[in-house]
Amino acid sequence: MTTGATPPAAVNQAEFTRAMMDAAITNPKGLRDSQNRPAGRRFNVYRNNVAVSLTEAVLQAFPVVTKLLGEENMKGLAGIFLRAHPPQSPLMMFYGAEFPDFLAQMEQLAHLGYLADVARLEQHMRRAYHAADAAAIDPDALGALTPEELMQTRVDFAPALQLIRSSWPIFDIWRFNMEDGAPIPQAGAQDVLITRPEFDPLPQALPVGGATWITALMGGKTIGEAFEVANQDADTFDLSTTLALLLQGNTLTALHRKD
Amino acid sequence: MLDKPTFTHLPHTPGVGYKPQHFNDIISDAGSVGWLEVHAENYMGDGGRPLAQLRHLAEQFPISVHGVGLSIGGEGALDRDHLARLKHLVDWLNPASFSEHLAWSTHESAFFNDLLPLPYTDATLARVCAHINQVQDLLGRKMLLENPSSYLAFAESTWEEPAFLQEVARRTGCGLLLDVNNVFVSATNLDFSPQGYIDAYPLDLVGEVHLGGHDEDEDDHGKPLLIDSHGREVVDPVWALLDYTLAQSGPLPLLVEWDNDVPDWPTLEAEARRAASALANVTAEVAK
Numbered sequence: 262m263t264t265g266a267t268p269p270a271a272v273n274q275a276e277f278t279r280a281m282m283d284a285a286i287t288n289p290k291g292l293r294d295s296q297n298r299p300a301g302r303r304f305n306v307y308r309n310n311v312a313v314s315l316t317e318a319v320l321q322a323f324p325v326v327t328k329l330l331g332e333e334n335m336k337g338l339a340g341i342f343l344r345a346h347p348p349q350s351p352l353m354m355f356y357g358a359e360f361p362d363f364l365a366q367m368e369q370l371a372h373l374g375y376l377a378d379v380a381r382l383e384q385h386m387r388r389a390y391h392a393a394d395a396a397a398i399d400p401d402a403l404g405a406l407t408p409e410e411l412m413q414t415r416v417d418f419a420p421a422l423q424l425i426r427s428s429w430p431i432f433d434i435w436r437f438n439m440e441d442g443a444p445i446p447q448a449g450a451q452d453v454l455i456t457r458p459e460f461d462p463l464p465q466a467l468p469v470g471g472a473t474w475i476t477a478l479m480g481g482k483t484i485g486e487a488f489e490v491a492n493q494d495a496d497t498f499d500l501s502t503t504l505a506l507l508l509q510g511n512t513l514t515a516l517h518r519k520d
Numbered sequence: 521m522l523d524k525p526t527f528t529h530l531p532h533t534p535g536v537g538y539k540p541q542h543f544n545d546i547i548s549d550a551g552s553v554g555w556l557e558v559h560a561e562n563y564m565g566d567g568g569r570p571l572a573q574l575r576h577l578a579e580q581f582p583i584s585v586h587g588v589g590l591s592i593g594g595e596g597a598l599d600r601d602h603l604a605r606l607k608h609l610v611d612w613l614n615p616a617s618f619s620e621h622l623a624w625s626t627h628e629s630a631f632f633n634d635l636l637p638l639p640y641t642d643a644t645l646a647r648v649c650a651h652i653n654q655v656q657d658l659l660g661r662k663m664l665l666e667n668p669s670s671y672l673a674f675a676e677s678t679w680e681e682p683a684f685l686q687e688v689a690r691r692t693g694c695g696l697l698l699d700v701n702n703v704f705v706s707a708t709n710l711d712f713s714p715q716g717y718i719d720a721y722p723l724d725l726v727g728e729v730h731l732g733g734h735d736e737d738e739d740d741h742g743k744p745l746l747i748d749s750h751g752r753e754v755v756d757p758v759w760a761l762l763d764y765t766l767a768q769s770g771p772l773p774l775l776v777e778w779d780n781d782v783p784d785w786p787t788l789e790a791e792a793r794r795a796a797s798a799l800a801n802v803t804a805e806v807a808k
Contacts, residue, residue, distance in 0.1 A: 269675035272639065274595045278627045281636075291639075291675040294739065295711040300672040301740035303709070306747055307671070310634040318633065347630035351561045351589025351602060391565030394572075420566065460569035 281307050282344055315343040315356070322357045323383045325438045326364070326376060338367070354391055358384060375429035382431050382453055382464065385423035389455045389462035392421035397511035403504075410518065412485030416478055417515035421457035422507075424472055424479075426450075432466040456510020465506055470498030475507070483519050522575060527582030527616040530555050530728055530773035534795035535584065536788055537750075537777045543573050545785035550581070552796040553789060555616065557584040557775050563613075564605045574613070582616035584728065584775070585609065591626035592651045592665070593638040599626060603658055610659050617728060617773075619664035619697045620655070622648065622685065639674035640684045645691075652692040664727045665689070666697035669734075669748035670706040681706070682720040689725045696722065699730035700761045701754065701777075705746040714761050723769040731762060731795060732777035751780035754791060759798065766802040774799060 270291035280286040281304075292300035319339035320327050327335040346359045361384060364370055365377035397419065406414065425431065432453045433446035452472035455464045467475075470491040477487035484500075491498040507513055533554030538546075546553070556577055563574055563585075577583065587606065590598060610618055623635035638644050656663055667685060679687070685696055698721065700714075707714035733752035737745040754776065766772065774795040778788055 271676045272674060274624060274627050274636075277636065278630070278632075281632070292672050293675050294741075294743075295673060295709075297673075297675065298741075303672040303739055303745060306737075306745070307634060307636060311632045314633045348633065349629055349631065350599070351591075351625070351631050351633075352564050352605075353561065353633060354565060390568050391570070392568060393566035394568065421568070457568070460572065 280304070281311060282347075284308060312340060312343065315348070316340060318348075318353050318356045319343065319360065322387060323360065323380055325383055325435050326380050328438045329373070329376065329379065329434075338364075354387060360384070375427070375431060375434060378425065378427040378429050378431045379434055381427075382425050382435055382455075385425055385455055386462045386464065389421045389423050389457050390460075392419070392457065395419040395421070395514045398513050398516060400508045402516060403508065403513075412483065412488070413519040414484050415481060415517040415519065416484070416507075416513050417517070418479060419457070419512045419514050421455075421462070422510070422512040423455035423462075424452070424475055425455070426452045426472050432464060435464060454506055454510070456506070456512050458509065458511050463510060465510075467506070468499045468502050470495030471503040471506075474498060474500070474503055521614055522578060522612060524575075524579045524614075526614060527555075530582055530584055530616050532771035532773055532799060534792035534799070535582075535773060535775045536792055537586075537775065537779060538577065539778075539782050540570070540573060541782065542785045542788065543577075545789075546577070547580075551789040552793045555582040555584065555773065557586050557777075560585050560587040560606055560609055560618075561589045563609055578613060578615075583613060584617040584619065584773075585613065585615040587618070587620040588635070589625055589631060589633075590620050590651075590655065591624045591631075592620050592655070593622060593624040593636075593644065593648055594626050594651075595624070595647070596626070596628065598651055598654060603655070606655075607658055610661070617664060618659060618661060619666055619728065621666045621668060622688075623668050635668055637668060637670060637672065637674070640677040640679035640681060641674075642678070645679070645684065645687060648688055649691045652688065652694050656692065656694065662693060662695055664695045664697040666699055666730065667702050668706070669699075669702040669709075669746075671709055671745065671747070673710055680720065682717055682722070686722040686725070689722065695727040696725045697728045697730060698723070698726045698765065699732070700765055701730065701732045701734060701758050702748060704755075704758045704761055705734050705748050708744055708746045715764055718761070718765050718768065723765070726769060726772055728773045728775060729762070729765065730775050730777055731758060731791075732779075749780060750777045752778075754794075759794065762795075762798055763801065766798060767805065771799050771803055 272289040272291040276289045288304045316339040348356045361377045361380035428450045430446045430451045432451045436443040452467040454467050473494040474487045474491035477490040531554050535555035538556040538558050621635050703714050731754045732750045735747045735749040739745045776791045
């Protein structure tokens with residue numbers, strides 16, 4: 262479109278990207294307005310679009326962390342995060358998988374030790390939401406077993422089931438920020454089970470030993486073998502309560518009798 | 521594949537960009553809305569509510585799958601994982617239409633969640649055509665390519681946008697998605713006539729028209745800088761440009777996009793009704 266000896270400056274996508282993600286870098290020379298003047302703040306539209314849309318994605322993904330830090334602080338953190346960890350796929354519903362570790366490594370946030378685990382809980386809520394559907398077993402199928410048969414049974418879990426173990430009261434913190442009238446969190450470790458009874462993920466605090474038991478079941482142990490493991494971990498492990506949580510959450514998809 | 525009626529084409533009625541908060545409204549009474557468009561990437565999870573809702577909607581409405589993340593104009597190769605996810609979705613849903621953008625959004629594995637601009641050169645043309653061929657071969661169907669909203673120009677460009685799009689379509693056999701709001705935004709930002717753009721545009725290749733709202737800003741010289749935000753009503757000059765287009769093209773599937781600050785269903789349906797009346801006017805003209 263221009264004439265003369267010098268060819269117009271070409272702009273490759275590496276150059277475009279560098280300037281878009283770092284406002285300290287000057288605009289690529291080949292970006293112009295309609296009168297062939299430098300693009301100036303026209304280029305900022307892309308800078309803003311990318312920063313705003315990725316920041317929004319982080320805030321949407323971590324609503325409780327956003328409440329805990331305050332929206333302005335969270336936007337500032339998201340601005341650092343999105344430059345260090347831009348999305349690695351166009352599936353924005355999973356963006357932010359590195360955010361919990363990013364929070365854990367921020368020295369300024371070291372006094373909020375629970376923050377990264379709360380972020381993990383929120384990240385697993387999203388995973389549960391988008392996990393594959395799976396038909397749950399009829400709870401009566403378990404009730405029909407003798408106690409001995411039950412102990413010799415292995416189970417398959419629905420893909421939506423998620424387990425987060427924490428040395429902080431992350432379920433209570435999550436609930437306090439999401440539900441009106443929820444009790445004030447008390448110090449103490451909490452393991453959280455996320456189930457998806459239908460479409461909405463449901464987080465629940467597990468009784469002592471519950472997470473060890475479920476982890477053993479996931480590893481292929483029978484209900485009885487996993488019970489032994491959980492009892493070594495916590496001698497007050499309450500199997501029937503934990504099993505009821507799994508059943509109510511539609512998390513068991515198949516039973517296998519040990520041969 | 522889903523067990524559902526097969527809608528092979530989008531109807532010449534208004535459609536809207538589907539938002540989950542409107543699910544119950546649409547199922548109970550969609551009003552003037554005859555079809556729905558979904559962003560492909562929002563339905564690439566493994567299950568849960570998004571896919572259950574889409575399955576339900578596809579039983580009643582023709583669906584257009586509109587990709588926002590393929591990065592067809594990217595200098596690098598198309599993302600194979602993403603192509604596989606797209607193929608999985610399209611094979612499952614068998615939508616009435618699949619479309620994507622003349623833009624790039626990924627560079628060296630980083631996805632920027634925005635439609636980034638391309639210089640209109642022979643090199644861009646060759647690359648875009650190669651990528652479209654790859655997509656169409658993989659999906660086993662024709663796709664539509666959408667014109668962008670432009671905020672700036674590339675000094676190196678040697679093609680006008682309508683001619684560039686026409687040449688892409690000629691080389692690949694793809695169809696075109698004409699976004700009249702994007703035409704209006706680009707024309708304002710880059711000082712050309714939107715009607716002149718439509719006159720130069722190959723309207724016989726258009727399979728779908730987009731309408732949306734934009735925001736207003738200014739450049740460094742105090743000139744208007746319109747931003748394609750999809751966050752408000754379609755403005756009157758864009759409706760007028762739609763009328764101008766339909767008078768030449770005849771009736772087409774019209775889509776109202778409203779992606780940010782999403783309104784309640786009656787507000788969105790009112791926009792669709794306005795699109796229906798634009799279609800009714802052109803149909804009456806054709807009948808004369």
